[in-house]
Amino acid sequence: MLTEFNNICKHDKFMIDNKAFYKLSYGLYVVSSVSEGKKNAQIANTVFQITSDPLMVAVSINKQNLTNEYIHKSKVIGISVLSVETPMEFIGQFGFRSGRDTDKFVGISYKIGESGVPIVLDNAAVYFELEVEKELDVSTHTVFVGRVLNAEVLKDMDQMSYQYYQDIKSGKIQMNLHDSMDKTEKPIKVTGDMPKYQCSICGYIYDSSVGDLGSGISAGTLFENISDNWSCPVCGMPKDKFVQVS
């Protein structure tokens, strides 16, 4: 029998602390595919090299996602490794919504690889093109293992880690999104006692003591004073999707 207490699940003599999973390390990727002329892409964090001879890379994708369906049919995968400077809105364009309802490639730079897979170029430090050779069914997800067809470095820039992305979303650090500002500036560490509001769709936290520089909302602006036209800088959802969390 499972009981939950303070984020810890107990099952007879076993115990699972969900916070332990935060200490596994991942990157942040746009994973793309195509099927019958229709292309789709999504955000993923579980991409990893399995072997070097032959060069094989694995990707884990939720079965409910359209990208999973396309990969399963076409056996081709594009992987764009997002650079550390990727704006949150860009990540939001590929996450938190389904390719069944929207064309995620509108306004995006991409190319069609030799295998026919679309490869997202915007904000990508490097990309990979894979041909799937194996699939492993793991409950809600499929692990696709693909042979690497192409691998190219697009710009010499650090990749974004999943931890860094989570720290921005949770308000622990604030990315500098102003083009006019010095790009070499380090992200600001956030410590504030002012009210915080969380986006119920993607988990982004608006901290009044920090504001949302990328949308021109300066530090100290109370949530209720932000225009109703403002939307979540991560997933683009409207202001009424936010709830106060502190």
Add this chain to the structure above:
Amino acid sequence: MLTEFNNICKHDKFMIDNKAFYKLSYGLYVVSSVSEGKKNAQIANTVFQITSDPLMVAVSINKQNLTNEYIHKSKVIGISVLSVETPMEFIGQFGFRSGRDTDKFVGISYKIGESGVPIVLDNAAVYFELEVEKELDVSTHTVFVGRVLNAEVLKDMDQMSYQYYQDIKSGKIQMNLHDSMDKTEKPIKVTGDMPKYQCSICGYIYDSSVGDLGSGISAGTLFENISDNWSCPVCGMPKDKFVQVS
């Protein structure tokens, strides 16, 4: 036909730049198992959560490693997520040598989990205990997918990323290993024009302009002036395994 040029392999119309693989993100883990009363552990970087309901984690292990053989037989896995302060010598104790020749658990704190698997506690921020449910054969490696039995946070400390580990090994950053020094100090960024020597076993680079603080070798010490008793701070190999690289 494969041709290699400047680290780039070309295969007809396809092209693979090996530097692209450096941009995939990983952590650093001790992966352990047991078989017929014999325990073993090794360093791995490919550990990742696949599903959350049920909680399933995957690990990729080279088939030539003893740990692979033990996991395959016993179906149990221990994973210790190394903290960012883990000394290189500790990592060296589990990597770069085989459990067939040495008992890697000598002098190490560990516990036996409910499943019987040994779990390394020293330098671990958190640990997981898994029971293998699926195995995927991928050429030189096996991807083991296990149900999470236990997951515990041991100390509230950041995990070590594989990138950080590589940066230390390659001499890009130098870890502060002196207990008497201020633990909050940031690692030193290394820029030196003095000769460098590389360990042919693990790839660690000795930079004369930096020294090896953990072994009491101060910055400015030429490689030839280091005692012959000195050994590689990462893998423990003797001085004669080093070759000059600059």
